[in-house]
Amino acid sequence: MTFGIPREAEIAVAGPGAAATAVADVRLPAGPGATAGGAAPAAPPARSVTPPAGGSAFDHHGGEAYRPGTPHAQARIDLAAIRANVSRLCDAAGSAEVMAVVKADGYGHGMVAAARAALAGGATWIGVAGMREALALRAAAVPGRLLAWLLTPGDDWNSAVAAGVELSAGAEWAVRAAVRAAHAVGRPARLHLEAETGLGRGGATASDWPALVDTAARAEAAGSVQVVGVWSHLARADESGHPGCDQQVANFRSAAERARQAGLTPEVLHLSNSAATVTLPEARFDLVRPGLAVYGLSPVPGLAGPAELGLRPAMTLTARLASVKRVPAGHGVSYGHRYRTPRETTLGLVPVGYADGVPRHASQAGPVLVAGRRHRVAGTVCMDQFVVDLGDVPATPGDEVVLFGPGDRGEPGAQDWARAAHTISHEIVTRIGARVPRTYTDGTVSGTC
Known part of the structure; x- marks a missing residue:
């Protein structure tokens, strides 16, 4: 079912060597202890820390090296x-x-x-x-x-x-x-x-x-x-x-x-x-x-999805786990405790919320992909964060969470979030806020936008 759109050729996507340019370099203002000229006070003496095997104490999260400046969330635009x-x-x-x-x-x-x-x-x-x-x-x-x-x-x-x-x-x-x-x-x-x-x-x-x-x-x-x-x-x-x-x-x-x-x-x-x-x-x-x-994105989701129309979703929204912890059965999660853990489980904290465009109406329903498996928002979506019940899936802070994308890895699409929030996919992508930097791939556009 093509509705007049040819499907013979595959949509070209950026290859491994394509450029990916971040939108903004966000720099936090100096803290209360900074001098009038902006300089920070002298740092306290360093403490000795024994790193885990394979790297420093601060670069180990799920096997991927920590890089200073890595955004906690981003919208990648193809x-x-x-x-x-x-x-x-x-x-x-x-x-x-x-x-x-x-x-x-x-x-x-x-x-x-x-x-x-x-x-x-x-x-x-x-x-x-x-x-x-x-x-x-x-x-x-x-x-x-x-x-x-x-x-x-x-x-x-x-x-x-x-x-x-x-x-x-x-x-x-x-x-x-x-x-x-x-x-x-x-x-x-x-x-x-x-x-x-x-x-x-x-x-x-x-x-x-x-x-x-x-x-x-x-x-x-x-x-x-x-x-x-x-x-x-x-x-x-x-x-x-x-x-x-x-x-x-x-x-x-x-x-x-x-x-x-x-x-x-x-x-x-x-x-x-x-x-x-x-x-x-x-x-x-x-x-x-x-x-x-x-x-x-499909303008007629009840009739055909993007692939059936020969289209490819251009935005992939990701975040990185900010916290991972093991909790017992019956543990209340997020405001109002609308979710309680049915068993001993692992909770992952995703550092995006309704201030970033994640719909609060998708509480208890919004789908995400973590470590190749789909999960749903556990409890209430907060202003800056939400929680996912990961069960027994191994996870560490810094692991990637895919909220939606084109589906190449089995991740949800924007339409899945639209269904979860009882809205339309137009709203899902347009509401992603300015706190989430956009990065662009394919090597033809650079700079900010």
Whole structure:
């Protein structure tokens, strides 16, 4: 089951020699005993410590050497997977162009790195929600056509128009804001008019649409704007065969026709998100806007997983055990003691929590991989940590815990966490916080993002 995406070729992944670049070097401030100039007080005399066989007293955890600066958790981003995912989406889109959506910091993967990888994979447009995201991409010299659509009167319209950012207008006030910005910077604003076709969110309703397109047409005739697109968004594209999709497509066609009657000739009509790109050919028009699928996650998990769609998850979230201890049967674990050990067992402490994006709603349910075996969160997920009941699995501090990834080693996927937390995989990856550094593999991108 490919839904229009070829599966013949394997997705290229970074080899053993590929570069992996950490996002940030986090340095803790000097402690209370530091001098005014930042110098630490003299260290106490060293005590003699007998190291275990094979290394120093501080480099032994599960057989892997301790390296100062190793993060306690990290999100590894496979840029080759993003490129390959976009290439498959281009195949699925047929004659339509592909706009890779990199809002919300590239769905948690890093906006700038994701945008560059998507363009390398064949996308010709980049899409974001907010104007600040668009301006950050322009500041990073990310090329390609760029659309921002979730705008407010207080946004920096002047800078966006000056930077060539294409802007959405779903009401007359937005056209007027674009006109003012165009006059201020001396160049026409490029607009995509948004129609409300049934989502019940942004865009002009059927009753407001004629006034919007007429206002935009007058502004275009005056040379203040160029209406380059008409667009809308689907409400239920992830529900294959839902009649609401057909109705929205029909409504969208009507809106586009009314725009033409007003004398507008938009370059692109666009309606499809990830789900529609892979399941709804009649909604593709001139341009599709995949978001989740760019990062290798299925937009239709009830119908097909990533592999069936020819996609590969790009993010692997890992942490390292901070503590391992043996406890007796009946031992209470974490806040509220929602979990008690059924037998004598080993508890492992994982140093990430809901402040890092691990959903508290996945308490007692979130899956992880430790030493090749799957386990679940034991007890309540805390702000900075959670506990795993390892049973009799040998473990030491520093051992790797895989929360989710592409599944190469049998680890859970983001969709598994979504099920555990009763949410969607979009939320799982986008909520991974700034305390978790991103590292990038495949050797083509370096630096911070």
